[in-house]
Structure formats: structure tokens, C-alpha cells
Amino acid sequence: MKQNIVILGTQWGDEGKGKIVDYLSKYSSYVVRFHGGHNAGHTLVVDQKKIVLHLIPSGLLHPNVIGIISNGVVVSISELVKEIEMLKKNNFFIHQRLFISDSASLILPFHIAMDIAREKTLGINAIGTTGRGIGPAYEDKIARRSLRVGDLKNEKKLSLKLEKIVNYYNAQLVSIYKDKSFDYKVILKDLLKFKNIINDMITDTNIILYEAIKNKKMIIFEGAQGSLLDIDHGTYPYVTSSNSTVGGVITGTGVGPKSLDYILGVTKAYSTRVGNGPFPTELFDETDSYLSKEGNEFGSTTGRKRRTGWLDGVALRYSVQLNSLSALCITKLDVLDNLKEIKICIAYQNINTLEFHTSLSCNNLENMKPVYEVYPGWMKKTSGIKKIEDLPKAAKNYIKCIEKIAGIPVDMISTGPDRNDTILVRNLFL
Numbered sequence: 393m394k395q396n397i398v399i400l401g402t403q404w405g406d407e408g409k410g411k412i413v414d415y416l417s418k419y420s421s422y423v424v425r426f427h428g429g430h431n432a433g434h435t436l437v438v439d440q441k442k443i444v445l446h447l448i449p450s451g452l453l454h455p456n457v458i459g460i461i462s463n464g465v466v467v468s469i470s471e472l473v474k475e476i477e478m479l480k481k482n483n484f485f486i487h488q489r490l491f492i493s494d495s496a497s498l499i500l501p502f503h504i505a506m507d508i509a510r511e512k513t514l515g516i517n518a519i520g521t522t523g524r525g526i527g528p529a530y531e532d533k534i535a536r537r538s539l540r541v542g543d544l545k546n547e548k549k550l551s552l553k554l555e556k557i558v559n560y561y562n563a564q565l566v567s568i569y570k571d572k573s574f575d576y577k578v579i580l581k582d583l584l585k586f587k588n589i590i591n592d593m594i595t596d597t598n599i600i601l602y603e604a605i606k607n608k609k610m611i612i613f614e615g616a617q618g619s620l621l622d623i624d625h626g627t628y629p630y631v632t633s634s635n636s637t638v639g640g641v642i643t644g645t646g647v648g649p650k651s652l653d654y655i656l657g658v659t660k661a662y663s664t665r666v667g668n669g670p671f672p673t674e675l676f677d678e679t680d681s682y683l684s685k686e687g688n689e690f691g692s693t694t695g696r697k698r699r700t701g702w703l704d705g706v707a708l709r710y711s712v713q714l715n716s717l718s719a720l721c722i723t724k725l726d727v728l729d730n731l732k733e734i735k736i737c738i739a740y741q742n743i744n745t746l747e748f749h750t751s752l753s754c755n756n757l758e759n760m761k762p763v764y765e766v767y768p769g770w771m772k773k774t775s776g777i778k779k780i781e782d783l784p785k786a787a788k789n790y791i792k793c794i795e796k797i798a799g800i801p802v803d804m805i806s807t808g809p810d811r812n813d814t815i816l817v818r819n820l821f822l
């Protein structure tokens with residue numbers, strides 16, 4: 393029995409993690425966001441209703457599930473309150489089902505201003521961040537000057553810490569970036585207002601998870617972003633500021649590695665990337681237009697057009713290795729339905745060598761040319777298919793080739809955005 397499942401993106405984010413977490417949450421007692429912040433955009437479609445979550449764990453549409461925002465997350469309280477309100481409007485009530493770690497660092501308005509100001513200054517060298525203040529908030533955490541969720545409980549301490557950090561940011565925003573300054577009293581007033589709404593949710597989430605594991609409750613750890621955006625292992629510096637690989641679960645929750653039973657890598661049947669940075673299999677031709685349109689490849693958080701490309705087997709092998717993946721879930725297979733031929737990059741051509749295994753963290757990817765294997769398309773509708781045997785032969789062959797390239801099994805396939813458009817190839821819960 394798989395008790396604790398980690399669900400991670402193997403590419404540059406937007407693989408469909410939210411949909412898969414939502415699907416598997418019906419079996420689960422807890423769903424945990426362990427890193428990142430509201431830079432994530434996880435789309436769930438249930439009974440034709442679309443819900444996009446940025447901070448709240450994707451399992452909470454199931455009334456049996458308890459959601460945890462653990463210490464590794466950077467939390468914007470205003471965004472969190474907005475999301476709780478949005479769910480309420482859609483008749484999803486999370487009262488007494490969401491807990492936030494008192495050790496999580498806060499994202500505050502000056503982090504957002506700094507993120508945007510820096511990106512503007514970088515011009516064509518910008519990272520292409522989501523502008524949500526993620527980088528500056530994690531910088532403060534590492535520099536040991538963060539305001540943490542637990543600080544909201546002590547108004548006096550909060551006020552003193554806030555005044556100090558606002559001064560620190562104002563000095564840079566005004567003198568270096570010629571930007572506006574912030575008044576800490578205004579920020580404080582807002583924080584206290586929001587705190588009243590979330591006060592009961594603030595707790596030591598380590599203990600909740602420890603008890604859950606002891607009582608053999610099933611937990612899903614919901615990754616955000618993707619492995620290639622990991623701060624240590626991704627395509628640095630074009631990455632996010634947290635560990636989106638499996639190590640982030642350990643540091644971001646306080647749960648030890650022996651408690652993780654199964655690690656599922658969610659992989660789009662092709663590739664996308666939003667923001668700047670290397671992308672070896674990127675397409676600029678009519679296939680890009682096709683994938684963009686059929687896959688509706690526009691960011692769930694910023695609305696930006698996602699760059700598209702063929703599936704990158706070298707990058708996939710790297711993700712399998714980084715995360716000790718148990719299996720893959722292939723999403724958006726249906727998007728390929730009308731392509732005559734489909735390619736997978738199986739190696740990178742360097743100047744004189746072929747690279748089948750390589751780190752994407754420090755390699756000079758600009759000089760690498762993808763080497764492709766070409767597969768026949770199936771030219772048949774797969775959207776909504778729920779059983780592996782109903783897939784066309786060429787689609788099954790494509791899945792087999794991915795398994796061979798990745799070296800691990802494909803345990804799930806997603807054939808549409810709806811929760812039910814899902815094939816469970818192997819019963820994960822045996």
C-alpha cells in the first residue's frame with residue numbers, strides 16, 4: 393500500500409500536476425504544498441467547472457481532504473485570503489480543513505515590487521518571473537530576516553520586524569530602482585486584517601504530518617513548478633527560487649525521506665516553458681502554433697503564451713535521476729491527436745559527441761542540438777479515454793517509447809483536462 397505519494401513536475405512546470413493531485417486526492421487524507429508560492433497555477437476541472445489554485449493545495453475540492461501549507465512555502469496572506477473567498481463563491485468550503493505552518497515565510501508587497509523592479513532593470517536578460525515576489529521572499533528566508541506566518545500572532549514583534557524590513561527595502565527601491573517607497577503601517581494594518589481571517593489555521597504543521605504518518609493516513613505532497621526550474625538542479629539562472637525536486641519535500645515539511653513511498657513524475661506528452669531560458673527542443677514552426685492552440689498553452693498564473701517543443705527524453709532522464717521517480721504520469725496525450733508524426737529528443741548533439749545523459753543545471757545548452765526519434769501519430773481522438781486498451785495502437789506505442797527512454801513505467805495517463813479524463817494504467821494503491 394502506497395501511503396505517502398509525492399507528485400512532481402518533470403519539466404518546466406504546467407505539466408498538469410494540479411489535475412493529477414485532484415484526481416488522486418479522493419484516496420487521500422492530506423494534501424501538502426511544500427515549496428513555492430502563488431507563482432504556481434494549478435488548474436482543476438470538475439463537472440466542467442474550472443478552478444485555478446495558486447496557493448491552496450489542489451486536493452481541497454474533496455471534502456474529506458485536509459490541506460497543509462508547510463514551512464517550505466512562501467505565503468502571501470492577501471492572495472491566500474482571496475483564494476479562500478474564490479473557493480467559497482464556488483461552494484467549496486475549507487473551514488477547519490486548511491492549516492498553515494507558523495514557520496512559513498511571508499511574501500509582502502515590497503517583495504513583489506522588488507521582483508518587478510529587478511526584472512525591468514534586467515531588460516532582455518530578465519528571468520521572466522511571474523512577478524509574485526518569490527525570489528526576494530526566499531532571499532529574506534535564507535538571509536534570516538523573513539517575517540514568518542507565526543509572527544502574525546505577536547503584534548508588537550510583527551510591527552518592529554516589519555518596520556525594520558520595510559526600511560531595508562525602501563532604501564533599495566528608492567535609491568537604486570527609483571521606485572515608490574512603502575509605509576510599514578499600511579502593510580501592518582492589512583496584515584492584521586487578514587490575520588483575523590486565517591488565525592485559526594496557523595499552527596505547527598510538522599506535528600500534524602507526524603501524527604498523520606503515525607496513524608497511517610495517506611498524504612499527497614503536491615509539487616509546484618517543475619524539476620528543470622529547481623534552484624539547484626534546474627537551468628540556472630532561469631529557474632525559480634525553491635527546490636522543486638524531491639528534496640524540497642523533506643526540507644519543506646519536516647517529513648523524513650523514509651516516509652515517502654512513491655514518487656510520481658508528471659510529464660506533458662510534449663514540452664512547454666513559460667519565461668526565459670534554454671529550451672533545447674523548442675519549436676518555432678506550425679507545430680508550435682498547433683500545440684499552443686490545441687493544448688491551450690497560456691499561463692494559468694500570468695496568461696503569458698507558453699513556449700512549446702517536442703518531449704525532451706534527455707531532460708526526462710535527468711528528472712527521473714534527480715527525483716528517484718517511481719513512475720510517470722503522461723498528461724495531455726490528447727493534444728497530439730491530430731499530428732501525423734511525433735518526435736522525442738533522445739540525445740543532444742554536442743560539437744563532437746552525443747549526450748544521452750546530462751545535467752541541465754550547468755551545461756551550455758545553447759550549443760546542444762536535439763537528436764530526434766520520429767514516431768507515427770495516431771490521427772484519432774483519444775480525449776476522454778479512460779482505459780489503456782481503448783487507446784490507438786500508435787498512442788500505446790508512444791507511451792511504450794517514453795517508458796523505454798525514461799527507464800521507468802508510465803502508471804497514469806491523462807487524456808483531457810477533466811478530473812475523470814484519466815487512465816490508471818496500474819493500481820497505485822496495491
Ligand code: GDP
Nearest residue numbers: 406407408409410434435692724806807808809
Ligand atoms: P500545473 O501547473 O502542472 O498544475 O498545470 P496547469 O494547470 O498550469 O496547466 C495544465 C493545463 O492543461 C491546464 O489548463 C489543465 O486544465 C490542462 N490539462 C491537464 N491535463 C490535461 C490533459 O490530459 N489534456 C488536456 N487537453 N488538457 C489537460
Ligand code: IMO
Nearest residue numbers: 405406431432433520521522616617632666667
Ligand atoms: P506551476 O506550479 C511554469 C517560472 C517563471 C520563470 C521562473 C521564475 O503552475 O507549474 P518565479 O516567479 O518563480 O521567480 O519565476 O519560473 N515559473 C513557472 N513556470 N509553471 C509554474 O508553476 C511556474 N512558477 C514559476 O515563468 O520562468
Ligand code: MG
Nearest residue numbers: 406433434692
Ligand atoms: Mg501551472
